[in-house]
Amino acid sequence: MPPLLRYPTVDELGARAAALVARHPRTARLRRVGVSRAGTPLWLLSIGHGSRQILVVAGPHANEPVGGATVLRLAERTLADPRLTETADATWNLLLCLDPDGLRRNERWLTGPYALGHYFRHFFRPGFLEQPEWLPDGAAAAALPETRTLLALQDDLRPVLQCSLHGVDVGGGFVELTRDLPGLGGRVAAISARLGIPRELGAYDALYWPGLGPAVYRIPSPRPGDLAAAITEAAVESTWFHPHRHGTVTAVVEAPMWGVTAVSDGSPHADAPAVLRAVSRTLREDTVLLAGLLARIRPHLAAVPETARLLAPVGDYLLVCPGLADAWDPDHGGTAARPLPPMTTARLAALRIAGQRLALRTAGLLHQLVTGTGRDPAGVLPELDRLIDARCADYRDMWAPRWIPVARQSEYQARVVLAACELALRHPRVRSRSGEPGWGTGSAVPMHRE
DSSP states (O other): OOOOSSOOOHHHHHHHHHHHHHHOTTTEEEEEEEEOTTSOEEEEEEEOOOSEEEEEEOOSSTTOTHHHHHHHHHHHHHHHOGGGTTTTTEEEEEESOSOHHHHHHTHHHHTSOOOHHHHHHTOOOOOGGGOTTBOTTOGGGOOOHHHHHHHHHHHHHOOSEEEEEEEEEEEOBEEEESSOOTTHHHHHHHHHHHHTOOBOTTOGGGTTSOEEETTEEEOOOOOOOOHHHHHHHOOSSBTTTGGGGGTOEEEEEEEEEEEOGGGGOOSBOTTHHHHHHHHHHHHHHHHHHHHHHHHHHGGGOTTSTTHHHHHHHHHHHHHHHHHHHHHHOGGGGGGSSSOOOOOBHHHHHHHHHHHHHHHHHHHHHHHHHHHHTTSOTTOOHHHHHHHHHHHHHHHHHHHOOEEOOHHHHHHHHHHHHHHHHHHHHHSOSSOOOSSOTTTTOTTOEEGGGO
16 A cells, blocks of 8 residues: 555545455454444454553544554554564554544644645644544543543543544654653654654643653643643543553654744753743733734624534633743743743744644634635734734744654554554553454444444
8 A cells, every 4th residue: 555645634544444344354354333423433443352451542633644654553553563463462453544534624734735734724623622532521521422432432442551643733753652651762762753743742731740751751641621621732531541540551643734944952941931922922912912803803703604613612721821831931930830841942943833723723714714714704814814924924934844754754653553562562451351342333433344
């Protein structure tokens, strides 16, 4: 099967997986394990017949499509190398896409051209409460069918390792773990160096999290918090922690689309307070501008399809931006919930990129709301275009981001998953159940019978 030179669509993922099963019917199985909110099948590709289960989840965030290419690459690799299945006594369970409905919403940019402006103008990511990995009200109250499907898989398989495949639009690669995998930091460093992927040594997502090694972070245990903290710190109950009781270690593997060298610079910065003040000031200004544009747009949205789905993430971003600006501003340090860690060049770069990203995502979603009306009754498109163009220019001028080909993104992510798997299987904390629990149950429909 030829390598993927672009991100696969939802339909291409299913077709390629079915072709693999047709070529390897004794080793590979494809079954429907659930359906999305729109009725799209959720497909699980399983390879091998070992007693130790590995679960790999692609597409948990709709705008991070690299995971689809990665699971296909992992499937090819595990089918070609019996050491990954028979010798390891392992079964690989590859969920092709957790949020296929969201991925379809991104297909306007998915196949290119891969340019920052094109990406952000067509970017879609659902609001926090519609992202299937989060359990803000606990597993028992999980409302999304995609979430319930993943929870059932976790309880059914009791995997030794779960890998959640994520992407970074602008920045570098890093890994987040629910339990330590000693030695993973060295493996990630070697993989990054070989493939020319920058490592995020001060990732915004893990700003307050302990480090387990360069570009490897420990996800803190879930804790109660308000919605703003949940969105910005991701330390709430989630499908990352749900299988903990089975002894599972979860690895969240982030792969960048556009690489930035500065996120790998762990040296001290000469004037961190000045940079933080500038980042906070710009984020506040952008937030005020975007909130004003939303107020002008809102009266004209009654006829726009999927208005609620586009407004939800806009509301999330506008909710968290003022608090982030205060938390990052050294002049507001006394009111911050916790002090910032020491500001290296890498951390400052990550914060600055994150602030620009929040503005770009919000502007892109508002842009789609306006174009969805078929006209611009509020006259805001020129202002949105100027903001998107200005922040994309900031990215290019400040960071010189370079596009990383899709094949290299997925190769990086696949190698990190394989390294994590080797380490997890070498020192498993619990013995997995034998066989494939739940195989052949009423909830699992083979694809050829679909």
